[in-house]
Amino acid sequence: MSRIDRVYIAAHRKDLRLTRICVASVRRWYPDIPVFLLKDETNGTFSTREIEATWNVRVWPTKERSFGWGFIKLEPLFDTERHRFLMLDSDIVFLGKVIDALERFDADFVVQEETQPPSDVPDLYFDAAKIRASFNPGLRDPEFTFNTGQYVGTSGLVAREDFSNLVEWSQPRRVRYGDMFNPGDQGVLNYDVLEKLADLSISVARTPFMKWGKVEMSPFEVASLDGYSPYPFVIHWAGLKHLRLRRMLRADILSHFEAAYYRRLAFGHARRWARLVGDETERWYRRAGRLIARARLS
Secondary structure, three states, X not given: OOOOOEEEEEEEHXXXXXXXXXXXXXXXXXXXXXXXXXXXXXXXXXXXXXXXXHHOOEEOOOOOOOOOXXXXXXXXXXXXXXXEEEEEOOOEEEOOXXXXXXXXXXXXXXXEOOOOOOOOHHHHOEOHHHHHHHOOOOOOOXXXXXXXXXXXXXXXXXXXXXXXXXXEOOOOOEEOOXXXXXXXXXXXXXXXXXXXXXXXXXXXXXXXXXXXXXXXXXXXXXXXXXXXXXXOOEEEOOOOOOOOHHHOOOHHHHHHHHHHXXXXXXXXXXXXXXXXXXXXXXXXXXXXXXXXXXXXXX
């Protein structure tokens, strides 16, 4: 068994509510594992002090504040000190002891086992044909791909220099070849991992530990999400988020862990509702602003 010694959660201002829920779900089964927030302030500054203080969570130190779509998730890979970690997007919850299940694999990377239609791969990841024609004639078509919202990685095996021809290290980051790679971290990381796997410098295991979509989310019972949960999986709401939590698939699971989050806070119930009212007020305020702006232009 190869130990996972920490969890990273990518945190953004617009996903802060989901970040709280994600943290509460991780802590349900892993109260002691180090958890770090990867704070990206591209969409504005935000405080995580409450999460840190209440749930024994720390912020991963970065020199920069603006990273863009998923690129902050590359930073822990560049750490020269060797760690085996679990990377998570905020729109994820644990359904049980998923880390225990992932530790059965000794590979440097453990990724979601998925099957994508070949026609979808260029947009979701990278266009191998265009890359071959442009700068890497020996590139093979990908044997597999993986969603970077959840994966086990090992630091010290991937270097920033690996991406020097792929990423502009601006604030926020940008891919250099927008017509060949997905505009976030997913395309370039898949490309680099597959290239390293081909030359045998890393090892990769694949397993279906992430559940997505109505069909895959439907079997789970909230009543079973206790210490004896039989579900060693995560749910990921990639592409399925909604401004209002109650309109998301399996909102009952999200609400379950949100309630757990606020039970740890003094006056937690009141804080929860105050934030809901504040979020709704902000949405209406922004909508009114857009309507006024359109009226002035008409």
